[in-house]
Amino acid sequence: MRNEVKNYLRYLADMGEKDLPVGEIEAAQREKQAQTAPKKRTQKVSAGDKGRLLGELAEQIARCTKCELHRTRTNTVPGAGNPDADIMFIGEAPGADEDATGIPFVGRAGKLLDKFLAAIDIDRDEVFIANVLKCRPPNNRDPLPSEEAACMPYLLRQIEIIQPKIICCLGRVAAQALLKTKAPLSKMRGQMFSFHSIPMIVTYHPAAVLRNDRLKRFVMDDLRFLMSKYEEILEGEG
Numbered sequence: 672m673r674n675e676v677k678n679y680l681r682y683l684a685d686m687g688e689k690d691l692p693v694g695e696i697e698a699a700q701r702e703k704q705a706q707t708a709p710k711k712r713t714q715k716v717s718a719g720d721k722g723r724l725l726g727e728l729a730e731q732i733a734r735c736t737k738c739e740l741h742r743t744r745t746n747t748v749p750g751a752g753n754p755d756a757d758i759m760f761i762g763e764a765p766g767a768d769e770d771a772t773g774i775p776f777v778g779r780a781g782k783l784l785d786k787f788l789a790a791i792d793i794d795r796d797e798v799f800i801a802n803v804l805k806c807r808p809p810n811n812r813d814p815l816p817s818e819e820a821a822c823m824p825y826l827l828r829q830i831e832i833i834q835p836k837i838i839c840c841l842g843r844v845a846a847q848a849l850l851k852t853k854a855p856l857s858k859m860r861g862q863m864f865s866f867h868s869i870p871m872i873v874t875y876h877p878a879a880v881l882r883n884d885r886l887k888r889f890v891m892d893d894l895r896f897l898m899s900k901y902e903e904i905l906e907g908e909g
C-alpha cells in the first residue's frame with residue numbers, strides 16, 4: 672500500500688506538483704526495512720579477540736576433569752595455530768609427544784603433516800590444528816564415545832571462535848566422531864560434508880600414512896581437493 676501511495680506521489684511530482692512528502696515516505700520505508708531485516712548470524716571478531724578467547728578456553732581445558740583421561744594425561748593439548756585461520760585441521764587425539772609437550776601434531780605424524788602442508792604451499796602457522804580429544808588416551812587407544820561426547824563442546828567452541836571457512840578432518844576416528852557415522856574413510860574421501868554449517872572434507876591421518884606409504888598420494892589428492900574448494904569459497908565471497 673505504501674508503495675502505491677509513493678508511486679502516486681511520484682507521479683504527481685513528475686506532473687509538477689510541489690511539496691509532496693515522497694522523501695518522508697521513503698525514509699519511513701528504509702526505517703521499517705532496517706527494523707525487519709534479519710540480523711547477521713555471526714559477528715566479525717578480531718584476531719586478537721579470537722586469540723584471547725582461545726587462550727581462556729585452553730585454561731578451562733587444562734582444568735577439565737570431565738572424563739577419566741584427566742587422570743593419565745601429562746598435559747592437555749587444546750590446539751595450536753592461527754586463531755583467525757581460514758582452514759582448520761582436526762585429528763583424533765594427542766599421542767605421546769603431544770601429551771609431553773601440550774602441542775598437537777609434533778611427533779613423526781606431525782612432521783609429515785608439515786610436509787603435506789608445505790606441498791600445498793601452506794605454513795602450519797596459517798592454519799589451526801586441533802583434536803577431538805584434548806587428553807591422550809592410554810596407549811593411544813581409540814577414544815571412547817563417552818570421552819568424545821565429554822570433550823566435543825571444547826572443539827565446537829574452538830570452531831565457533833575461529834570461524835574457519837573450511838575444515839579438513841584427519842583420519843577415520845575423527846571423521847566418524849564428527850559426522851556420526853561408521854562409514855570407512857575410503858568412502859568419505861572426495862566428498863564435501865558440512866559440520867555445523869562449515870564445509871568439511873576428510874583425509875587419512877598422517878600416522879596412517881606412516882604405516883602405509885601408499886596412502887600418501889590419496890592424502891595429496893585430498894589436500895588439492897581441499898584447496899580447490901577453499902578457493903571456490905573465497906571466489907564466492909568476491
Ligand code: SF4
Nearest residue numbers: 735738741805806822
Ligand atoms: S579428554 Fe576432554 S573431556 Fe576428557 S578430561 Fe580431557 S579435556 Fe576433559
